[in-house]
Amino acid sequence: MKSILTLLFAIALLQISSAQDVLFNETVNSDSVIEKNGPNLKHYKHPYIGFGFAATQSENKSSNVDLGLSSNFIFGYRTKLKISNFYAIGYDISYNLSWYRLSQTNDKRTPDSLQNDKERLTFHNFELGLYNRFNFGKRGNIIGKFIDLGAYADWTFLCSHFTKNKNDANDNIYKTKVTHLKYYEAFNYGVLTRIGINRWVVYANYRLSDLFKSSYNYAELPRLTIGVQIGLHK
Amino acid sequence: MKSIKFTLFLLLSITLSSNLFSQNNYWVFFRDKKDVTFNPYEYFDSKAIDRRISLGISLYDSTDFPLNNNYKKSISSLCDSVLNESRWFNAMAIKANGFQIETIKTLPFVSEVQLICSYLIYSSYNNDFDTTAISTDSSLIKRQTETMGGSLFIKNGIDGKGIRIAIFDGGFPTVDKNPVFEHIRKDNRIIKTWDFTKNKEFVYSYNVHGTMVMSCIGGMINGVKLGLATGAEFLLARTEVNTEPYSEEVNWLAAVEWADKNGADIINSSLGYTYHRYFNNQMDGKTSLVSRAGNLAARKGILVVNAAGNDGDNKWKYIGTPADADSVLSIGGIDPYTNYHISFSSFGPTSDKRMKPNVCAFGSVIVAKKESIGSSQGTSFSSPLVAGFAACAWQMNRTYTNMQLFSELEKSANLYPYFDYAHGYGVPQANYFTNKTNTTKEPTFTFKTEDNELTVNIEPSSLDSNKLFYYNIEGTNGLLKEYYVLSVNQKEVLKLDLSKYNKGDIINLHYNYYTSTYKIK
Numbered sequence: 001m002k003s004i005l006t007l008l009f010a011i012a013l014l015q016i017s018s019a020q021d022v023l024f025n026e027t028v029n030s031d032s033v034i035e036k037n038g039p040n041l042k043h044y045k046h047p048y049i050g051f052g053f054a055a056t057q058s059e060n061k062s063s064n065v066d067l068g069l070s071s072n073f074i075f076g077y078r079t080k081l082k083i084s085n086f087y088a089i090g091y092d093i094s095y096n097l098s099w100y101r102l103s104q105t106n107d108k109r110t111p112d113s114l115q116n117d118k119e120r121l122t123f124h125n126f127e128l129g130l131y132n133r134f135n136f137g138k139r140g141n142i143i144g145k146f147i148d149l150g151a152y153a154d155w156t157f158l159c160s161h162f163t164k165n166k167n168d169a170n171d172n173i174y175k176t177k178v179t180h181l182k183y184y185e186a187f188n189y190g191v192l193t194r195i196g197i198n199r200w201v202v203y204a205n206y207r208l209s210d211l212f213k214s215s216y217n218y219a220e221l222p223r224l225t226i227g228v229q230i231g232l233h234k
Numbered sequence: 235m236k237s238i239k240f241t242l243f244l245l246l247s248i249t250l251s252s253n254l255f256s257q258n259n260y261w262v263f264f265r266d267k268k269d270v271t272f273n274p275y276e277y278f279d280s281k282a283i284d285r286r287i288s289l290g291i292s293l294y295d296s297t298d299f300p301l302n303n304n305y306k307k308s309i310s311s312l313c314d315s316v317l318n319e320s321r322w323f324n325a326m327a328i329k330a331n332g333f334q335i336e337t338i339k340t341l342p343f344v345s346e347v348q349l350i351c352s353y354l355i356y357s358s359y360n361n362d363f364d365t366t367a368i369s370t371d372s373s374l375i376k377r378q379t380e381t382m383g384g385s386l387f388i389k390n391g392i393d394g395k396g397i398r399i400a401i402f403d404g405g406f407p408t409v410d411k412n413p414v415f416e417h418i419r420k421d422n423r424i425i426k427t428w429d430f431t432k433n434k435e436f437v438y439s440y441n442v443h444g445t446m447v448m449s450c451i452g453g454m455i456n457g458v459k460l461g462l463a464t465g466a467e468f469l470l471a472r473t474e475v476n477t478e479p480y481s482e483e484v485n486w487l488a489a490v491e492w493a494d495k496n497g498a499d500i501i502n503s504s505l506g507y508t509y510h511r512y513f514n515n516q517m518d519g520k521t522s523l524v525s526r527a528g529n530l531a532a533r534k535g536i537l538v539v540n541a542a543g544n545d546g547d548n549k550w551k552y553i554g555t556p557a558d559a560d561s562v563l564s565i566g567g568i569d570p571y572t573n574y575h576i577s578f579s580s581f582g583p584t585s586d587k588r589m590k591p592n593v594c595a596f597g598s599v600i601v602a603k604k605e606s607i608g609s610s611q612g613t614s615f616s617s618p619l620v621a622g623f624a625a626c627a628w629q630m631n632r633t634y635t636n637m638q639l640f641s642e643l644e645k646s647a648n649l650y651p652y653f654d655y656a657h658g659y660g661v662p663q664a665n666y667f668t669n670k671t672n673t674t675k676e677p678t679f680t681f682k683t684e685d686n687e688l689t690v691n692i693e694p695s696s697l698d699s700n701k702l703f704y705y706n707i708e709g710t711n712g713l714l715k716e717y718y719v720l721s722v723n724q725k726e727v728l729k730l731d732l733s734k735y736n737k738g739d740i741i742n743l744h745y746n747y748y749t750s751t752y753k754i755k
Binding site for chain 2: 020021022023024025026027028035040041137138139140141142234
């Protein structure tokens, strides 16, 4: 007990003898350095998410999709290098999940002519996009209003074909998922455009390359995707 | 391939044409005020004329002349609508599309066209200030004025009588019936009101922020003053649109001219513009139109008091505009429970390295709300506390010009001549104005240097653990390098290793109204 008291006394004494008890301090020089990272500064990086839909129909009826149910989800990271107040360049790296709900019609031929209750093709991609950004209007350290024009390239690391059918005789539901498909191209590319105000962005991607290998003679799935993105930043 | 080209063409056309046809707001500046007539006795309120005469300011300053009517008609016919006009800047704020603005630019009497950023702008009070916690903490009510020595004004019957204060804010709900303003209404001391966002007289609705601000200037409940200028006259301008804390810069410009015309002696503005439109390095008091307008108002004899801003604890950190203008009295906030910088209060200096804020006051206060008295935080409330104080000081010394008063307010502050970029010169003190015989401050501490170490000792008779010790390191260029606030727990308050600093640097030390300096040799 005595030793504890001695220790407490020593600590108290140390506290009292400490000459300087700083409540508040500021260092001006280091704080005044002009920043280079910011929404309208030299460099800026931020994550973003997006959701879009196939906006046009497939090449022909053999590959038709249900438009409202064919969509894509994006989660990515965007970087920007400001060249001038009007112009910037940048790139995006993203994970892009696209799924196409295939219409079950008599014309259907992709990937086969079988009719299912539900059927879709899903593409898991890593995407690299390069863009030119044209900014409009006077602004401070915010993204502001802009139009992006650029191109993208996708690497499809996983593609699956999903079907779902109900057996009316016994009410069983049969789901199939087929991977390691041979008929899709692992790499594809296209052009992109975006219109945005700060974090709110409307985007359109147009795929220039074919999604299916030419040897399979499948009609191309919708090339145009339109959707919204939200920049995850201030 | 044809369809690709078509799609791209379509997208590009839509975006470009939408830009040309979309409407934006612009300032259109005129080259001159040719052929205009101006009668100051018709235009100005008698109080504005008195102010000009007493300050030796010409009644025929060309910045007060109206805009050329023919120019106005031409612009009006070429744009979609006129938002506002500024005599001071010889400009019209209009709404127009790209084609219209291109035509307007070619007019021979147009000197410049500037796009008005339509982003909503952050006002100077904190997003998360407390609007719910209702408090009847009478101790804080008294301390928010007493920390400035307010009782000395009260004892001498000084309450800002005869001083006209314009308040720019987002709305003034219940000011027309709230008991906190009964003494003002009873004497018809709300002289004029104008809602610049709707162009009408009614301002007693919308955002309660203006009500809270006004209570910190001249509110009183059960005989207890929330602000010191309970006898002042008021001009209430609603300048902020949408829900607080956003605002439009155009309305601020219009309101400042309105305040001048209607005889304002003091303008309190608890808003500021920061990152939406500007960068830190543009906070130089010259770049923004509002800071130039603030300086122009000062040139016309008005004391402009503006909140420093509430960005001290976020990335922006520094003061906004118009608090950056050299003739605008910028007010920082202190914590009533610690008596030093409150975390959110924006820091100086300006980007061109001038000291800001100028002075400070409580940043956590008791205010009048719509139907109650409650607590709130923000430099929005530090600013009106000082505006009310300034009205009292001006009432006592009516011969001061606005800029003399500005300087005297700084000199009256409790840290003066010591300053830093968080507190300015500290909190203004009434005894500076009521006690004319300023006595020399007795030293409250001594210091010595030995082995390149500076040691500061508090005089035993001055030792008070409730007082704070301040010191800063000033470079040879006059710019502070570092500044500190220390608690005083013992006689030996500071030991400083001088080897860290450069030859010629000055160490400024302050404790209990006494300031001393040491130059490093």
